[in-house]
Amino acid sequence: MNDPIETAIVSLDPATTALAPVLTGFADLWSESLGPAMPISSSFVQYNLQSSTGVVRRLFVAEADGRMVGAALATALHGEPLVTEHGEGWVDALVVAPAVQRRGLGRRLLGEAERWLAAQGxxxxxxxxxxxxxxxxxxxxxxSADFFVHCGYTSFEVAWDMAANLAGYTPPALREAPCTVAPATARQADALLAFLRREFPGRWRYEAEMLLAGDGRLADFMLLWTARGVDGCCLLTFPDSRHPIERFYPYQLPKPWGQLGSIGVSADCRGQGFGAALLDAGLRRLHNNGINGCVIDWTTLVDFYGKFGFECYRAYVMLGRTLPA
Ligand SMILES: CC(C)(COP(=O)(O)OP(=O)(O)OC[C@H]1O[C@@H](n2cnc3c(N)ncnc32)[C@H](O)[C@@H]1OP(=O)(O)O)[C@@H](O)C(=O)NCCC(=O)NCCS
Structure with missing residues (x-):
């Protein structure tokens, strides 16, 4: 390792700190550290730092010569045991400017984030x-996965963003499934949330509640209806959706950009063609709205989405560790 960098690390609570300079500094630092394929804007940082029920965050920042050179963002969620079944907290981001990497700053920032998460329980x-x-x-x-392994983390999976150009979207042969799929309409929020509480009561239910409690657009959800009611849903992202398309780093794909996911059907309805019908309806809606480059993010179902023309686009190494009690 090179000479350790001694810069002080400052701890900020995004809920109570005036953020404007931090948003720009963080966006610039992420964009520089992750390279040209994964830039972010300060408005995306601001979106990701907005408060949500039960969420507490801490941003650890190191500066040198008046500029942010390292940052770690830690997030914990209280009062939602179905979302944090394993007592997990998250290091949402850890970035060190290329010019000062390999000087111990990443490890120090990670340590600060871990200690704060442990103190949150x-x-x-x-x-x-x-x-x-x-x-x-x-x-x-x-x-960076090797860095985290070096710091005591275990890598347990590789997840993929997959992508396709929907300009010429043609579905694969689909089974007849007794269902209809349509965008959610104004009076269907309760039906959507009841479905998610029943079938996906953890993160997906929480995320939908937060989206709809903010100014998220209900019609970005596609609902799958069977004789008994809602039995599936998927979320779409359009260029004008409230949740930003930036999150999916579509920049290597042809514009306009869209996204599909999460997507799920009731447990007792699986294996009967409902998921494919829902996916097809979502992709046709994106196609009909002029979307070309489309991302299906954060998945391991490479073969399933491959049948619909999607190819692996970007890989992520999933890493975790337990915290000392
Ligand atoms: C990952 C990152 C934060 C590491 O920061 P850093 O300040 O360079 O790391 P440190 O100097 O604290 O390294 C600590 C130890 O890990 C090792 N290490 C650092 N980067 C490594 C890498 N890419 N592969 C393997 N080991 C690595 C160091 O050699 C050091 O080992 P030592 O303590 O035995 O001497 C930095 O490389 C980065 O910003 N990368 C791009 C952003 C990114 O991908 N972040 C993850 C997404 S959230």
């Missing part, structure tokens, strides 16, 4: 994949 930490994520895990191309 978290029993484990995951890298990325938080409630307003910058990425599902450590982007494989960044090479």
């Amino acid at each position: 978290c029993r484990s930490v995951q890298i990325g994949g938080g409630l307003r994520p910058f990425a599902p895990g450590a982007p494989q191309a960044s090479g």
